[in-house]
Amino acid sequence: MRDVIGVNEPFEGLFSAKVRSICSLEFGFLGRQDGLLWYKDSGHHVSGEFSMAVVQANNLLEDQSQVESGSLSTHEFGPYGTFVGVYDGHGGPETSRYINDHLFQHLKRFTSDQQSMSADVIRKAYQATEEGFMSLVTKQWPMKPQIAAVGSCCLVGVICGGTLYIANLGDSRAVLGRVVKATGEVLAIQLSTEHNACIESVRQELQALHPDDSQIVVLKHNVWRVKGLIQVSRSIGDVYLKKAEFNREPLYIKFRLREPIKRPILSADPSISVHQLQPHDQFVIFASDGLWEHLSNQEAVDIVQNHPQSVRYIFYAKKSEYLN
Structure with a gap:
């Protein structure tokens, strides 16, 4: 909308x-x-x-x-x-x-x-x-x-x-x-x-916050996305990218990360x-x-x-x- x-x-x-x-x-x-x-x-x-x-x-x-x-x-x-x-x-x-x-x-x-x-x-x-x-x-x-x-x-x-x-x-x-x-x-x-991964300063911020994660931002279908999933880096909700206990089954596999979340990926x-x-x-x-x-x-x-x-x-x- x-x-x-x-x-x-x-x-x-x-x-x-x-x-x-x-x-x-x-x-x-x-x-x-x-x-x-x-x-x-x-x-x-x-x-x-x-x-x-x-x-x-x-x-x-x-x-x-x-x-x-x-x-x-x-x-x-x-x-x-x-x-x-x-x-x-x-x-x-x-x-x-x-x-x-x-x-x-x-x-x-x-x-x-x-x-x-x-x-x-x-x-x-x-x-x-x-x-x-x-x-x-x-x-x-x-x-x-x-x-x-x-x-x-x-x-x-x-x-x-x-x-x-x-x-x-x-x-x-x-x-x-x-x-x-x-x-x-x-x-x-x-x-x-704004907090969108298409903005270079936002990508730099994410990379600085997650220096051990080379895939924190991914260019997917010519669009920058956080973990290849979402464009925005800050939001209310999206708890599957904030707490490890919500990034597992029975959540749809397309939302589940391969490695466990060590710290919140998105911010509120x-x-x-x-x-x-x-x-x-x-x-x-x-x-x-x-x-x-x-x-x-x-x-x-x-x-x-x-x-x-x-x-x-x-x-x-x-x-x-x-x-x-």
């Missing part, structure tokens, strides 16, 4: 104690459906507006997306802001659904404990989500062992108090549209770090960046790799800038191409 969430004017709006949660949605519920396209043209969050669109590329919808706006803690007095999540699942829908149900709740709990938003809060929320899904796999392993090979990329954006936090596992991407005052041009600025530690929003920051695009395989950062920003209310039609026109 291909996800895109555009958050407009993230720097506008002051948060007050009277603000309540104003948006909580999953595609197919509050959005609209047109064949394999789910979309929401326009919605409001405490800092501005957003729009969302999804094109289903598989028979089974493996991905989830969410926007939550209002209190970012379990307390009514805040802090207030907006949470955006894009969860690009693979191998099945279980991990992305689990993230959708639990990550934001963990974030609210840790925000309450710390009484503020921070990169540390977000990292703890990711860790708790990973640990929770591992516990689920442990419980279901005897009846449903293939759940060990289900995982998800996890891209999150949090806007709070004029600060934008971006956290990422995998190869989804967040791109900012920023106006150049001198020319009026809107430039694309990538905010997220997100790359996190923090940005102070400025008046010339216009919008942020959050999308899975399906979008970025077809559009450059600047092309996507140009589309949103030039057609802010017509993005869904552009993606609808691309649907057949995405499904090939």
Whole structure:
């Protein structure tokens, strides 16, 4: 599936104690459906507006997306802001659904404990989500062992108090549209770090972490893959590449490694960046790799800038191409 969430004017709006949660949605519920396209043209969050669109590329919808706006803690007095999540699942829908149900709740709990938003809060929320899904796999392993090979990329954006936090596992991407005052041009600025073995620095990182494994990254069918199996090096789930007890029978043989796992091959530690929003920051695009395989950062920003209310039609026109 291909996800895109555009958050407009993230720097506008002051948060007050009277603000309540104003948006909580999953595609197919509050959005609209047109064949394999789910979309929401326009919605409001405490800092501005957003729009969302999804094109289903598989028979089974493996991905989830969410926007939550209002209190970012379990307390009514805040802090207030907006949470955006894009969860690009693979191998099945279980991990992305689990993230959708639990990550934001963990974030609210840790925000309450710390009484503020921070990169540390977000990292703890990711860790708790990973640990929770591992516990689920442990419980279901005897009846449903293939759940060990289900995982998800996890891209999150949090806007709070004029600060934008971006956290990422995998190869989804967040791109900012920023106006150049001198020319009026809107430039694309990538905010997220990606973890895909096609990136040389990612391969080097894996090789440094596993110096005794000459097959840690393998070029297979002209695509770099971790252990010849998966392109992303960081994810939630995919526990068959994190714990040896889940890389054995009755897991399908195509997922089983010849040698036992000595240390986790994949990581669930997100790359996190923090940005102070400025008046010339216009919008942020959050999308899975399906979008970025077809559009450059600047092309996507140009589309949103030039057609802010017509993005869904552009993606609808691309649907057949995405499904090939």
